[in-house]
Amino acid sequence: MDAPWIRTVWRHRDVMWDGLVVTMQVTAIGFVGAVVLGFVLCLLVMYVKPLRWPARVLIEFFRATPIYVQLLWVNYVWPGVLGWPSSFFEAGCAALAVQSAGYLAETFRAGIEGISRGHVEAARAQGMSSLLVMRRIILPQAFHTMAPSIMNQFLVVIKSSTLVSVIAVPDLMYQALRLTAIWFEPIAILSCTALVYITVITCLSLVFKWYTDRLRERYL
Amino acid sequence: MLENLQQSLEAFDLALFWEYRAVLLPGLLYNFYVFFLTVGVAVGLGLVAATLRLSSNVVLRWIGTGYAELCRNTPEYITLIWIFYVPPLLLSAALDRNVSFSPLLAAVIALGLASSGYFTETFRAGISSVPRGHIEAARALGMSRSLTMWRIVLPQAVRHMLPEAMNQMVSLFKSTTLVSLIAVPDLLYQVSLVSNATSKGLPLYSGAALVYFLIIFGFATLAQRFSDPWRQRSR
Amino acid sequence: MSEVGVTSTGRVVVKVVDLHKYFGSLEVLKGVSLEVHQGDVLTLLGASGSGKTTLLRCINHLEQPNSGEIWVDARPMGFRIDAAGRRRRAREADVNALRMDIGMVFQQFNLWPHMTVLENIVEAPLRVRRWPRRDVHERAMALLEKVGLVDKKDQYPSRLSGGQQQRVAIARALAMQPKVMLFDEPTSSLDPELIGEVLGVMRALAEEGTTMIVVTHEIGFAREVSDRVIFLHNGLIEAQGTPEEVILNPTSERSRQFFSKILH
Numbered sequence: 001m002d003a004p005w006i007r008t009v010w011r012h013r014d015v016m017w018d019g020l021v022v023t024m025q026v027t028a029i030g031f032v033g034a035v036v037l038g039f040v041l042c043l044l045v046m047y048v049k050p051l052r053w054p055a056r057v058l059i060e061f062f063r064a065t066p067i068y069v070q071l072l073w074v075n076y077v078w079p080g081v082l083g084w085p086s087s088f089f090e091a092g093c094a095a096l097a098v099q100s101a102g103y104l105a106e107t108f109r110a111g112i113e114g115i116s117r118g119h120v121e122a123a124r125a126q127g128m129s130s131l132l133v134m135r136r137i138i139l140p141q142a143f144h145t146m147a148p149s150i151m152n153q154f155l156v157v158i159k160s161s162t163l164v165s166v167i168a169v170p171d172l173m174y175q176a177l178r179l180t181a182i183w184f185e186p187i188a189i190l191s192c193t194a195l196v197y198i199t200v201i202t203c204l205s206l207v208f209k210w211y212t213d214r215l216r217e218r219y220l
Numbered sequence: 221m222l223e224n225l226q227q228s229l230e231a232f233d234l235a236l237f238w239e240y241r242a243v244l245l246p247g248l249l250y251n252f253y254v255f256f257l258t259v260g261v262a263v264g265l266g267l268v269a270a271t272l273r274l275s276s277n278v279v280l281r282w283i284g285t286g287y288a289e290l291c292r293n294t295p296e297y298i299t300l301i302w303i304f305y306v307p308p309l310l311l312s313a314a315l316d317r318n319v320s321f322s323p324l325l326a327a328v329i330a331l332g333l334a335s336s337g338y339f340t341e342t343f344r345a346g347i348s349s350v351p352r353g354h355i356e357a358a359r360a361l362g363m364s365r366s367l368t369m370w371r372i373v374l375p376q377a378v379r380h381m382l383p384e385a386m387n388q389m390v391s392l393f394k395s396t397t398l399v400s401l402i403a404v405p406d407l408l409y410q411v412s413l414v415s416n417a418t419s420k421g422l423p424l425y426s427g428a429a430l431v432y433f434l435i436i437f438g439f440a441t442l443a444q445r446f447s448d449p450w451r452q453r454s455r
Numbered sequence: 456m457s458e459v460g461v462t463s464t465g466r467v468v469v470k471v472v473d474l475h476k477y478f479g480s481l482e483v484l485k486g487v488s489l490e491v492h493q494g495d496v497l498t499l500l501g502a503s504g505s506g507k508t509t510l511l512r513c514i515n516h517l518e519q520p521n522s523g524e525i526w527v528d529a530r531p532m533g534f535r536i537d538a539a540g541r542r543r544r545a546r547e548a549d550v551n552a553l554r555m556d557i558g559m560v561f562q563q564f565n566l567w568p569h570m571t572v573l574e575n576i577v578e579a580p581l582r583v584r585r586w587p588r589r590d591v592h593e594r595a596m597a598l599l600e601k602v603g604l605v606d607k608k609d610q611y612p613s614r615l616s617g618g619q620q621q622r623v624a625i626a627r628a629l630a631m632q633p634k635v636m637l638f639d640e641p642t643s644s645l646d647p648e649l650i651g652e653v654l655g656v657m658r659a660l661a662e663e664g665t666t667m668i669v670v671t672h673e674i675g676f677a678r679e680v681s682d683r684v685i686f687l688h689n690g691l692i693e694a695q696g697t698p699e700e701v702i703l704n705p706t707s708e709r710s711r712q713f714f715s716k717i718l719h
């Protein structure tokens with residue numbers, strides 16, 4: 001008889017692979033959504049006086065709510081109130097986005113505020129428009145200081161994405177739990193799944209570390 | 221449209237939440253219970269691993285680093301499920317009798333392991349933030365190694381790492397919401413029970429989100445207040 | 456006001472009329488008027504806090520004056536006259552268009568740290584002026600040649616000394632081919648041994664006929680290079696004229712005190 005992990009994981013590697021693909025999709029969409037939403041919130045707080053307070057409240061709410069609570073809230077409450085999301089997949093992505101948007105908004109704000117006023121004035125003194133100053137001077141420079149936290153937030157999204165399995169999004173975790181229920185080989189299946197996650201996250205964090213070290217070396 | 225509005229109002233009708241306080245409140249207490257037990261485990265493991273990371277022995281250093289990275293790079297949910305199912309089976313096989321973990325035990329071990337990775341890093345950074353010169357000055361005055369640790373290194377290190385440690389406590393409290401996934405009867409678990417029984421999920425989930433938000437926001441704000449003066453003094 | 460000793464007869468490039476500027480309730484400029492002609496070098500002198508920086512920053516609208524007018528190259532800076540003849544605040548685009556013609560050099564250099572020396576110089580000509588890339592690069596190299604930093608073109612600013620950074624900042628401002636250059640204490644944050652190289656570049660610019668307004672504490676430089684000197688005191692022009700008149704033979708009591716401290 002085959003070893004348990006061959007019988008379960010290896011034989012169903014296509015299922016696991018499909019799960020991993022869904023994990024990557026949820027993570028990517030959630031993260032991009034978080035960056036966009038976080039940036040919008042950050043701009044509102046910094047530059048749009050009348051919307052400053054609503055934006056602040058949203059940021060604090062997103063930041064101070066556990067991801068799992070957020071996920072259930074988005075999944076159960078939003079469809080009734082907002083008429084969206086209409087699928088579990090969308091709900092999962094939305095919850096991940098909302099969760100990280102709060103953190104990223106704060107990261108962006110700190111990054112932008114960290115740019116010295118002189119650098120901005122030097123740009124304005126040459127006739128650059130506000131938009132150009134933001135795009136060419138503030139954001140690229142802020143990116144160097146923000147890169148570590150942004151990348152770290154990406155890893156957080158991957159880790160949090162395991163929770164979308166709870167609302168039946170068929171990600172890697174979901175498939176692992178399903179296979180475990182069918183075969184009852186938790187040792188093999190869960191350990192292999194953990195290994196996959198650990199490998200992916202560790203590799204990414206090594207790449208990110210290498211990249212931020214290189215950035216620092218180059219400009220400082 | 222009208223129906224939508226009605227649903228919206230219903231979603232935030234917190235009266236229902238209040239009505240079931242007799243089951244919900246004990247659930248919330250469970251969150252705190254898990255939290256305090258887990259802090260103990262996480263801080264203990266974190267201190268051990270930080271000591272390993274700061275050891276002069278290369279092998280020990282590697283073990284400390286590897287442990288911290290492993291803890292930090294594993295999603296908490298999988299740690300939780302893995303701890304709940306796998307070690308009991310392995311122990312059962314090894315001891316040749318039936319071993320199982322209660323959900324609470326599994327939750328505390330799993331969350332403790334997961335956060336100890338972050339605490340390790342914080343403790344290490346705190347201790348190595350103490351300038352070598354201070355240690356050398358103390359040793360030059362004839363202070364023993366342990367006296368130096370107690371009187372010179374730790375007071376400074378604690379100041380340095382307190383704000384970060386506070387943040388991690390806040391994260392840890394957030395993580396305690398995961399324990400409902402292995403049937404520890406915390407607030408979210410009770411909410412799902414009540415919502416299944418009454419089929420009125422909306423206000424219950426909104427209420428839970430609000431309660432967690434208030435607790436965590438309050439906690440984080442307090443932590444900030446509390447650690448700001450420390451941060452300044454350590455400069 | 457006496458115009459004695461003003462040698463230049465060129466077109467007026469910068470004209471400031473009765474400028475007032477408050478920070479909260481503090482009146483920093485209390486009605487300053489001046490004219491700078493093409494090819495002129497005007498030096499602003501005055502004690503710390505007398506409003507020199509504020510005046511320069513008003514000229515390119517980094518600060519908004521509370522009243523008074525500024526004209527650059529006969530165009531209004533920061534305001535416009537609408538059809539009914541009323542004074543209105545200028546549109547951002549108009550301010551920006553005028554700023555292209557005003558070069559500014561800051562005390563703290565303010566080079567953009569994420570761009571190389573060459574990228575710093577070509578940024579605004581390419582994206583604000585929208586000049587063709589080839590011309591811009593050619594001119595940038597010529598400017599680097601002029602400030603003696605051709606070999607540093609691909610370095611990031613953090614690798615340069617203060618004097619080198621300030622020379623790049625001057626080249627960056629010149630690359631827009633401005634009609635007037637504003638210098639705000641360009642040598643004040645430099646180590647003494649690096650001041651000479653920056654003053655050298657500025658002296659060369661003056662000799663080429665660049666129109667310049669310079670705030671500096673380098674009295675020697677002011678004496679040799681400026682066509683006119685203005686002495687500011689508490690937000691008012693206390694004295695103005697040729698360097699000889701203002702610096703060597705001060706008439707007012709305050710300027711006498713100020714220059715006797717500096718010269719002796």
Ligand SMILES: Nc1ncnc2c1ncn2[C@@H]1O[C@H](COP(=O)(O)OP(=O)(O)OP(=O)(O)O)[C@@H](O)[C@H]1O
Nearest residue numbers: 478479481483501502503504505506507508509510
């Ligand atoms: N942004 C500001 N807000 C409030 N007050 C300001 C601001 N900028 C300048 N001031 C005040 O305006 C006055 C004039 O400042 P300014 O920088 O123009 O002087 P200065 O002549 O350039 O002095 P220095 O030789 O020290 O550079 C000072 O009293 C200063 O404190």
Ligand SMILES: [Mg+2]
Nearest residue numbers: 507508509640
């Ligand atoms: Mg000044």
